[in-house]
Amino acid sequence: MEQAFVNWLRQQTRTHPQLRLGLGDDAALLAVTPGRELVVTSDLLTDEVDFVLEKVAPQRVGRKALAVNLSDLAAMAAEPLAAIVSVALPESRAERLAHGIYEGIFDLADEFQIPVAGGDTNTWPGKLVISVTALGQTTRKGSLRRSGARPGDLVLATGQFGGSILGHHFDFTPRVHEALLLHRQYDLHAGIDVSDGLSLDLSRLAHESGCGAALQLDEIPVSDAARQLASADTSATAIDRALGDGEDFELLLAVPPDSAEQILRDQPLDVPICCIGQFVQQHGLWTIEPDGTHRPLAVQGWLH
Amino acid sequence: MEQAFVNWLRQQTRTHPQLRLGLGDDAALLAVTPGRELVVTSDLLTDEVDFVLEKVAPQRVGRKALAVNLSDLAAMAAEPLAAIVSVALPESRAERLAHGIYEGIFDLADEFQIPVAGGDTNTWPGKLVISVTALGQTTRKGSLRRSGARPGDLVLATGQFGGSILGHHFDFTPRVHEALLLHRQYDLHAGIDVSDGLSLDLSRLAHESGCGAALQLDEIPVSDAARQLASADTSATAIDRALGDGEDFELLLAVPPDSAEQILRDQPLDVPICCIGQFVQQHGLWTIEPDGTHRPLAVQGWLH
Numbered sequence: 001m002e003q004a005f006v007n008w009l010r011q012q013t014r015t016h017p018q019l020r021l022g023l024g025d026d027a028a029l030l031a032v033t034p035g036r037e038l039v040v041t042s043d044l045l046t047d048e049v050d051f052v053l054e055k056v057a058p059q060r061v062g063r064k065a066l067a068v069n070l071s072d073l074a075a076m077a078a079e080p081l082a083a084i085v086s087v088a089l090p091e092s093r094a095e096r097l098a099h100g101i102y103e104g105i106f107d108l109a110d111e112f113q114i115p116v117a118g119g120d121t122n123t124w125p126g127k128l129v130i131s132v133t134a135l136g137q138t139t140r141k142g143s144l145r146r147s148g149a150r151p152g153d154l155v156l157a158t159g160q161f162g163g164s165i166l167g168h169h170f171d172f173t174p175r176v177h178e179a180l181l182l183h184r185q186y187d188l189h190a191g192i193d194v195s196d197g198l199s200l201d202l203s204r205l206a207h208e209s210g211c212g213a214a215l216q217l218d219e220i221p222v223s224d225a226a227r228q229l230a231s232a233d234t235s236a237t238a239i240d241r242a243l244g245d246g247e248d249f250e251l252l253l254a255v256p257p258d259s260a261e262q263i264l265r266d267q268p269l270d271v272p273i274c275c276i277g278q279f280v281q282q283h284g285l286w287t288i289e290p291d292g293t294h295r296p297l298a299v300q301g302w303l304h
Numbered sequence: 305m306e307q308a309f310v311n312w313l314r315q316q317t318r319t320h321p322q323l324r325l326g327l328g329d330d331a332a333l334l335a336v337t338p339g340r341e342l343v344v345t346s347d348l349l350t351d352e353v354d355f356v357l358e359k360v361a362p363q364r365v366g367r368k369a370l371a372v373n374l375s376d377l378a379a380m381a382a383e384p385l386a387a388i389v390s391v392a393l394p395e396s397r398a399e400r401l402a403h404g405i406y407e408g409i410f411d412l413a414d415e416f417q418i419p420v421a422g423g424d425t426n427t428w429p430g431k432l433v434i435s436v437t438a439l440g441q442t443t444r445k446g447s448l449r450r451s452g453a454r455p456g457d458l459v460l461a462t463g464q465f466g467g468s469i470l471g472h473h474f475d476f477t478p479r480v481h482e483a484l485l486l487h488r489q490y491d492l493h494a495g496i497d498v499s500d501g502l503s504l505d506l507s508r509l510a511h512e513s514g515c516g517a518a519l520q521l522d523e524i525p526v527s528d529a530a531r532q533l534a535s536a537d538t539s540a541t542a543i544d545r546a547l548g549d550g551e552d553f554e555l556l557l558a559v560p561p562d563s564a565e566q567i568l569r570d571q572p573l574d575v576p577i578c579c580i581g582q583f584v585q586q587h588g589l590w591t592i593e594p595d596g597t598h599r600p601l602a603v604q605g606w607l608h
Binding site: 020021024025026027028029030031032034035037038039040041042043044046047048049072073075076078082084086087088117118119120122123124125126127129131133134135136138143145146147191192193208 | 324325328329330331332333334335336338339341342343344345346347348350351352353376377379380382386388390391392421422423424426427428429430431433435437438439440442447449450451495496497512
């Protein structure tokens with residue numbers, strides 16, 4: 001199906017001022033704005049692990065495959081430029097599936113005004129696999145990395161956490177615009193997006209920065225979905241779910257106190273942003289107890 | 305296995321002057337040389353279609369997954385910059401397999417002095433899938449595209465064709481250095497690498513250029529492997545195999561006559577380069593008969 005499908009894709013995909021050559025040659029050509037760095041991230045999603053194709057529309061699967069990558073660009077405060085999409089389609093229903101998947105991808109790509117600039121469409125005897133590589137570029141302020149947090153910085157978080165399995169893990173909005181706005185208007189030291197769990201990803205950010213982080217548990221915004229799951233299954237509390245469920249695709253940011261106070265006062269985003277803790281010198285993850293002391297917090301999350 | 309494996313990968317992977325941030329953050333950062341364009345290509349390989357994992361060492365599979373992408377960069381006459389590698393590993397033997405695959409990838413990446421800058425390592429209940437995205441940049445002379453051939457240009461080809469299934473499809477050398485040297489020293493109009501078959505890929509190049517191509521069949525360099533297969537199985541002749549087998553990963557170039565004559569005289573590559581035909585005004589693929597007339601040639605090749 002490759003040639004007919006490539007023809008269909010070529011008709012569907014949008015242009016972009018920096019895309020110099022899209023689908024149809026051996027490779028795509030992109031112009032990166034002079035003085036900016038190219039930002040590249042890639043995620044591969046498989047049936048039965050990241051989604052269950054029997055239970056979900058292919059549009060939502062395609063959307064998710066792009067969205068998780070845009071979330072990684074957001075974590076670096078990068079402007080999205082293009083997506084490269086490769087799929088291994090089960091041969092029994094390849095064409096119908098492909099159209100659904102790409103519809104979901106194109107809807108989100110249009111929202112963020114990026115083209116699908118390349119990829120590889122395959123059929124095979126196995127189940128569905130989607131691999132997306134997202135390309136972006138840094139802004140004039142440079143990139144936001146995991147390694148810039150300093151003890152004393154506050155931990156700011158967008159949105160709510162936990163229970164994404166009830167639907168949010170498909171329908172979340174990657175925080176691209178939020179990250180770009182915050183990075184442009186405020187002083188940020190480091191950032192990460194929460195894919196594997198708030199506590200696990202926060203511990204990664206702290207580790208890369210050579211420090212620790214202490215969380216004010218009662219300040220963590222717990223989603224309704226997390227509460228709903230906790231009341232149906234008492235093996236995990238709502239806060240445990242907020243700390244460990246993953247696929248929230250919210251931003252965790254390390255922000256110096258002055259800048260953090262300004263952000264919290266301004267609330268400049270369409271989504272709430274709040275302070276859930278502070279980076280500390282002592283490595284590891286901690287809770288801030290009512291008396292101000294720190295206690296070790298077990299890292300929860302989704303280790304692939 | 306993701307974290308332990310990422311740690312191993314971080315130790316293995318090489319540096320590159322243009323790689324500003326590699327594995328370990330949400331995305332990689334690369335500096336594209338000012339004035340150059342980014343070149344991006346992606347290929348996804350699956351078990352039982354592109355290789356049979358039961359019958360081949362994972363090192364060769366990994367090598368091939370990178371090599372097919374470098375061949376695409378060569379077709380654009382681009383300098384390789386980095387590779388992004390994502391895998392879906394069968395969970396029963398994920399770790400052993402992953403090490404073998406990445407060994408093959410690193411060996412070839414070292415040969416072309418590029419780092420593995422990112423990717424995604426997954427396990428799942430299915431069979432092996434490898435998705436590689438290769439990043440490169442154009443040279444000072446710009447890119448070589450499929451669309452630049454003009455009637456009168458000669459069709460030059462590197463190497464030999466046919467029978468790659470006997471081993472060449474794993475062990476070929478992507479013609480990166482060859483493409484860069486030719487593009488730098490001579491006037492080239494268009495290029496493509498032969499992945500799906502000489503006649504199919506040549507017809508694509510001609511189609512994108514809005515012209516046709518006529519082949520001098522007795523000038524096509526037929527590989528020993530093609531002859532070997534043809535003598536064992538008489539359903540296809542050696543020349544049919546050279547025209548249709550695919551996965552030769554040689555270059556087909558559209559070169560104006562003066563420049564072509566110079567290349568043929570100089571033979572500036574480690575591999576032979578020869579003239580196998582000419583681009584013509586009349587669309588489609590043709591043979592050049594002994595009396596100089598053109599006859600239609602059926603396009604053979606591997607349509608996925």
